[in-house]
Amino acid sequence: MTNRYAVILAAGQGTRMKSKLYKVLHPVMGRPMVQHVIDQLKPLQLDETVTIVGFGAETVKETLGNQSKYVIQEEQLGTGHAVQQAEELLKNKEGTTIVVCGDTPLITNETFEALFKHHEKEGASATILTAQADDPTGYGRVIRNEENEVERIVEHKDANETELQVAEINTGTYCFDNQALFSALKEVSNDNAQGEYYLPDVIEILRGKQEKVTAFMTENIEETLGINDRVALAKAEKIFKKRINERHMRNGVSIIDPDNTYIQSEATIESDVVIHPGSIIKGATIIKENAEIGPNSELVNCEVGEGTIIKHSVASESKIGDRVQIGPFAHIRPESVVGHGAKVGNFVEIKKTVMGEGSKASHLSYLGDANVGSNVNVGCGTITVNYDGTNKYLTTIEDDAFIGCNSNLIAPVTIGKGSYVAAGSTITEDVPSDALSVARARQTNKEGYVTKFKNRKRD
Structure with a gap:
């Protein structure tokens, strides 16, 4: 040649x-x-x-x-x-x-x-x-x-x-x-x-x-087409988007609304994946077969396992296992790993966190710099308090632990295997395996206080 x-x-x-x-x-x-x-x-x-x-x-x-x-x-x-x-x-x-x-x-x-x-x-x-x-x-x-x-x-x-x-x-x-x-x-x-x-x-x-x-x-x-201005740039983007989407559809991917789906050229998507409108897939993202993405979800350089569902959520630089449920309105931040069968529910944010198989954070929680074992339940409103203004610290939650709602886990701290944390607790020390930890002030009721307070304000 x-x-x-x-x-x-x-x-x-x-x-x-x-x-x-x-x-x-x-x-x-x-x-x-x-x-x-x-x-x-x-x-x-x-x-x-x-x-x-x-x-x-x-x-x-x-x-x-x-x-x-x-x-x-x-x-x-x-x-x-x-x-x-x-x-x-x-x-x-x-x-x-x-x-x-x-x-x-x-x-x-x-x-x-x-x-x-x-x-x-x-x-x-x-x-x-x-x-x-x-x-x-x-x-x-x-x-x-x-x-x-x-x-x-x-x-x-x-x-x-x-x-x-x-x-x-x-x-x-x-x-x-x-x-x-x-x-x-x-x-x-x-x-x-x-x-x-x-x-x-x-x-x-x-x-x-x-x-x-x-x-x-x-x-x-x-x-x-040569690109000389922003009008031509937008036209090229539209042509390229159509080319990429058609390639994926011919390879067995269901894109419900191609005009409103954005997939960059490096992405790899296996057959029988369903992508709903408003989804944005960037970088070298890999989506395994039978996954369902969107509507209105953004993935950046992620790996998404078989049968996983991601709705109305954002994930970046992370690995998400098989049969995982993400969202709606979840945020998977970089360096996170979500194990098979896990759940990251609505308004849950995780960052640099490993969630083991079958673990759940169903709603309204923040897990940052955490190592969460298998079959852990993270209750609503739970926060891993990972930052002291200078350094980040690790929270470890071992297998089968149960974290009650509105708990603050002050890192560095370890919640032992099979242990329970009572709702509303602020945990500052390690919890042994199979223990119940209650860390909240005893409730005090002051009867008649409100009436006295209101009368004092009138005077």
């Missing part, structure tokens, strides 16, 4: 985004748009990937890391000038170079591969990825001759009236013979309306040398 290289154009500032965040780092379904480009190029087994950076260069490099090599375009003098910056890394290499913009996150690896194969099969010096646009305003037009061969590309602002009628557009993605590309770039001039060095001018230069130039038209123009 011919050697393959990629040049990703990611040097523009993106002023139309009106943002402090560098354009290609704006997220689409939770991942920077340039990362989506990298992800789709990876299956092509490229020999070298070079990203052209400019504004925000260090931030882009930090984001992509060792997935690419980098060159800096100090001045933004056009796409041709940008590609020229990669010459030092690629000039001596033989093979095919794909040039793609870092703000086109929707192009799939299948389209990239089809473009490569077409280019290599035709033995072309250049191949343009084109599309047929209903409204080509703003796009460069692909101009063909009488033999239907590609002659040149004309930018919208430089096109005459006849050329503006052409509906076949340049998507900004190309394959080039690597040597032909860098040779032709030396001849590109900036004699145009913007005073820039346009990469599309390479096409006309190659044609003038009788080199073969072809076009590969994609059937899905949506893939080629």
